[in-house]
Amino acid sequence: MIKKVREKTKGWQIHKQLIVLILLTGMVSVLLFEVLWLNKWNIYEYVRQIPGLHDVSLDEDFWEDLRAEATKYDIPSSEDDKAGIKKIQPFLEQGDKYTGIYIYALKEGNYITGRFPKVLENVAFSTFFDMGYQLTGGEGEETYEFPMKFKNGYATVMVWFYHRVRFIYPYCIFSLTVSIGLFFTVILFFIKKKMNLVAELKDEILRMAAGNLRDSVPNMGQDEIGIIAEELDNLRAALQDTLVREKESRRANQDLITAMSHDLRTPLTILNGYLEVLRLNRNPEMHEEYLKRCLQKTSDIREMTDRMFEYALVFEEGEEPKVKEIPIKFFRDCINEHSDFIRLAGFQTEMEYTYVERWITGDKGMIKRILSNLFSNILKYGDKSSPVFIKGSFTKQSYILEISNTVKQQNTGVESNHIGLMSVEKMMHQLGGESTFSEKNGSFAVELKFSLVH
Incomplete structure (x- = not known):
């Protein structure tokens, strides 16, 4: 029974616990005084034999x-x-x-x-x-x-x-002292217990301020102090996770810079060599070939720098999107523009649209960047011998865009580390949408889901 009551009162606020404790302790103290007072003459029969209390x-x-x-x-x-x-x-x-x-x-x-x-x-x-x-x-x-x-x-x-005055008056004071003492002892014990938790909470805060984020904050109940302790532990975990991610991000940045410096040095050295040959006018019959190679190396360098920009986009703090209502027509115009561009690059496209005049919620700038990332990946890693499928459809709550293409067997230049896709996923999350990526049997598919305006 006591265990059930204790479990039930765990979630009570401190002032409610204190009020109930005062009432219960007050009742017990009054009952104790009544018991002592009702038995005063029975006790007197024992103590009246003491010298000085003869009746x-x-x-x-x-x-x-x-x-x-x-x-x-x-x-x-x-x-x-x-x-x-x-x-x-x-x-x-x-x-x-x-x-x-x-x-x-x-x-x-x-x-x-x-x-x-x-x-x-x-x-x-x-x-x-x-x-x-x-x-x-x-x-x-x-x-x-x-x-x-x-x-x-x-x-x-x-x-x-x-x-009997020599007994009854001191006994009355004794009974009152015991009863009141019990009352204040229980109340002060409760207050001391809560103050100990506050002191423990202070120590935990000082420990965290000193940089120790490994040890979790102990459970301190379900009242206000317990809630503060729980939220403090959540803050500790979040701060530790942030520091770990920041450390990993810093290490990844360093690794990227190191790798990019190494990767850029090679094509720049080769490019410099070709340009020196052209400047000295050696092997005139190879000038056309050397120019083609120079253009290839500049393309490689541009691709590397693009990866750096994409990486920065993913790991930066993130901008706040300016969400507003956007007509589907704007969406289709952007897709058509990118489709025309990849067709000029030698790709074939097959598009399927459901023509309904609806509106979605989004940020025009972010949508352009999302589509630019996706079609840029198609240009880099898509197989021109297979068509690119683009489909737009509606559900009751969403507008769904699906893009799929065949991945070419051997990619030239620097291999992909999916930074562009991570950028797309991050921006879709900021817009309140969903993104799904899948790769199976040499085919890569993307599904984007935007919220419709009702």
């Missing part, structure tokens, strides 16, 4: 001596009988300083004489008694009233005992 009211010898002494004295005639009151004083001195004895007329009930308990004459005890009396409702007082036989007749004797 005269429970002493049978005191009562027998009091009755025996009463028969030796005459009852004063009234409160004004000074001589009679003086003679009966030894009787009133029975008991100790916590005992008070008073005599009243038996029938009329008029006060005749009495002795005030001497302990109440002490200012400190009197103050303590007044506070305890208000706190306990007079629980420390004991009163006995009965008729007693004197030498000259009967009178009502009232005996007041204050022995």
Whole structure:
């Protein structure tokens, strides 16, 4: 049962946990006080044997001596009988300083004489008694009233005992202290536990600030502190992933620059050699061939630089697209323009369109770059002996563009590392679309999916 309650309260907010804890602890503290207070006289039976806590009211010898002494004295005639009151004083001195004895007329009930308990004459005890009396409702007082036989007749004797004050008032304070102490102990324990979590969270933040991102932030529950700890751990993981990717990107950049420097040096050296031959006018019959070779090397160099630009496009921070509604006509015009260009380069195209006047959401600049990347790949790696298939179709939610071509068996120049495709995938993601690439049996296919405007 406790386990179920604990599991249920894990997700509570801290202030809600504290309110419920205060209510429950308050109820338990009140119940504890009630149990202690209801059993006060049972406990008194054990402690009254302690020296200094002797209770005269429970002493049978005191009562027998009091009755025996009463028969030796005459009852004063009234409160004004000074001589009679003086003679009966030894009787009133029975008991100790916590005992008070008073005599009243038996029938009329008029006060005749009495002795005030001497302990109440002490200012400190009197103050303590007044506070305890208000706190306990007079629980420390004991009163006995009965008729007693004197030498000259009967009178009502009232005996007041204050022995229990020495126990009941300290016991009341003890019970209150235990109950209130339990209440504050539980509440302070709860607060201390939460403060320890805050301190632990601070240490985790300092650890992360010092550069340690390997160790995860421990689970701290499901309340506000737990949520902060969880989000801090997510931040740590994201930051670590960012640093790893940044390190990998930096290493990839360095590798690319190193590779490009090496790759560019070779064609530049060869190009420089051919140009030197042309400048010195050696082998005039080979000038045409050397010019063709120079043009080939410049083409190779341009391809390498294109790869560098594409790589930069993929790994740069990314621009925010200016998304707006674009008619399908703009899309088809761009495709037709690129199709005409690859046809001039010797490719054949077969196009299939569904002619519906619809609108898509996108960025015109990004769409042009996406198509430029795809058709540039066709020019570089496509087989001119096979047609390029281009198909545009609609679904309820999307406009789908499919482009497929046959890959030539031997590629000249620098081999592809798919940077262009990575660039396309990144831009499609920024536009909220989808891109799929597949290569099977020497055929390469691309599927682009754009959201339609409804």
